[in-house]
Amino acid sequence: MKIKSENTSGLLLIHVEGRLDAITSPEFEREAMPMIQQSGEPVLIDFGKLDYISSAGLRTLLILAKEMKKADNALALCCLNEAIMEIFSISGFQTIFSIYPTIEEAVSSLK
């Protein structure tokens, strides 16, 4: 799992690459949490290069989402592949997250 962040046009964009499983999700949380806490801007997570997500990854997303909600800021996801989309759909996460097919669409919506 690799994580990169950049500030573009008034939002924090986080790229996640690889796997979000029981081992890597705690790392993801450790790294992403301070980023979103400090940014004060809407956050977009790019799952374009995410290969795999398990419930541990979902759990971390949920924790981040609750944190954003507390700060009254938007959290959106984009570029989910088919398999990951299925996991989101089964878990019902599809309905609780704003999910966009591309970064551009996400950016324009979040503005």
Added chain:
Amino acid sequence: MNKRLAYKLSISILSAVILIFFMILLYNYYISRKLILTNVKENTKNLTSSAINKSEGFFRVIEKITKNISYLICDNDKSENEIKNILSNIVKNNDEICGSCLAYEPYKFKSNIEYFAPYFYKKADTLLYKNLAEDEYNYPAWGWYHNPIEKCKPLWSEPYFDKGGGNELMTTYSVPFYRPNGKTDSLIGVITADVSLKWLQEVVSQVKIFETGFAFLISETGTIITYPDTNYVMKESIFSLAEKFKDPDLKKVGEEMIAGHEDFVPISSALFKGKSWVYYTHLKNNNWSLGFVFPENELYADLYKLNQTLILMAAIGLALLLILIIVISNRVTRPLHALAMIAEGFGTGNFDIDIPPSQSSDEVGSLNKSFVRMQTALKKYIENLKLTTSAKEKIESELKIAREIQMGMIPGKFPAFPGRKEFDIYGFIEPAKEVGGDLYDFFFIDDDRLCFAIGDVSGKGTPAALFMAVTTTIMRAEGQIAGLNTSSIIERMNTYLCNNNEGNLFVTLFLGILNVPTGEVEYVNAGHNKPFVIKSNGVVSELDTSHCIPLGINLNLSHTTNTFKLEKGDTIFLYTDGVSEAFNIHDQQYSIKKISELLLNLANHAPIELIHHIVDDVKAFSHDTEQSDDISVLAIQYYGKQLLKTSPPDYQLVIKNSITNLSSISENITQLCNNWKLTTEVCNRVNLVVEELISNTIFYGYTDTLEHDIILNLMCDKDTISIEIIDDAKEFNPVEQPSTGTNSAITEREIGGMGIHLVKNLTDSFTYHRIGNQNSIKIEIHFNKKQS
């Protein structure tokens, strides 16, 4: 505690003392009362008798004087002056007499004088004279005159007011006097002596009884003659007073008095202002009655005083006693309190408290010494206990390790031969103690021949376990030598066990060799329970075997080898006597019959199901009793030769319960999926399911911090991936977990419970079994190979 004990002691002793004291006081009161009453009666009689004597004497004197004068006068005629002289002398010389009269019958003094009654009386110490015949007095009409004449004897008159005479309240003693006149005496007149009631009053009032006690005098008719309250005198009678005060008791006393009786009675009368005693007696002179009134409190004054003194003394005594009790109980309980504190210290494990030595030789002192002894003994005991506990813990942990070793000697991983589809084998063992003497084993001698055995070492516990270990080892060693048959394996085992048997143990053993391609079984039964054969059509029968003696007893075994054939679907079920001889709380045995009955319904069940059916039933049967013997069961179901056998390579992975091992699982699964040419999607799905379930087990399944094995079996068919996860974590059935809500908003969403939900939705079959102490989860994921 100190205070409470002292308090209890004081209260109980004081109560007892107070009770005893009051009983004594009460008794004393009644006895004293009785004594005092008797005493008072006596005293009263003495006291009053002098008053009575005085009164009677008083009256007697007057009577005598009057009578003497009558004799003096009646002898001869006296001149008027002589008479006046006599009368004036009487009145002058006698204080008691306030007046004296000589009243003549008509014409008896002088034939020319009809009435003549010279009367001398005292008025303020002056002697006065009056002729009662000279005014309107009309003396013949007065009672003092005519009553004695009528009765012909001297008489005391009723008290009266002598109006026109002495003009005061008085009573008169009248003596009729006669002169001889032929045969009869003729009445000449009446000589009288008056006694002033005032005088009487003075006389009676001199009688003082106690403080406020007094005497009173009543006449024949009950009229009050003297009384401290002079308003009553001559105006009231005792009966009118009884009426006035509505006092029947007083009336009764009055009746008794005028009847001339004498008594000493209690009376509660308003007239006497409260409780009093009355002593009354009769005066013989004039039929009057004298009464003496004693207020009760004065009568009992001594008694009251005595009681007061007693109560005062008792109060002081009780106060002193209380102080004494408190001091003593404090002295007694203080060391007890100190000991209690020490005992409390002992309770918290502090055995190094200094117990202050006690000098006293009483019970507290001996308790103190006992405490010191107890302290020493406890210290010693605790030290011993620490030593033995650590020794015991060591033994226990060693036993635990021994158990693991022993269980490790018995094949425990199932499916045991995932590649062999011709048969299925499953075994289960549960020692009654940490380690036991039961055993089962199975192994391939060569590609086609499966050697299997079940046995039971005599005895239980560690010795049996060691013998079992030897037996298993020998069996494996001998059995692995290809070409051997059951007969020679048994023989060689027996020889070894007989020659190396210092403990004189033996083992019953059923040893068989299954020819996997044909289903033929040859076997030797060395004293073991007969196995059951369950035919695929449901017929259950005990394997008819000829026994030989158990191994380890005699070098000469003289055994026989038997054979039988397993058809497709047949099962052979082997067990030790821990199953058939399990006891329930009513001391009943499970019995072989019960096993066979249960097996009737278990035809065509896989060995694992069959065995757990039996084991669960036995456990339910004896659930409230301690397991008395090791339980071992082994079952083999024969399927026959599988002609279509193109199974993909199966895969087994055993990992330790650490989350970091997940990445190696993921790598292995990915590698395996590549080998099986599965799509990334299917591969991810397998990965996800395995990760969710194993991470669940690792995170939540273990109650200890020890290392545990988790077995992961993977099989791939042409369109199905079968996953089996076996762990020895606590029982947890994920299939039965309720699905988490998936529609709640972010803030309401529970973190957790998602993994199982994902597994349920990503798999085609998801089953759970608790097998012995293991969780077994079986999962199937169907896929379409065309996708690849």
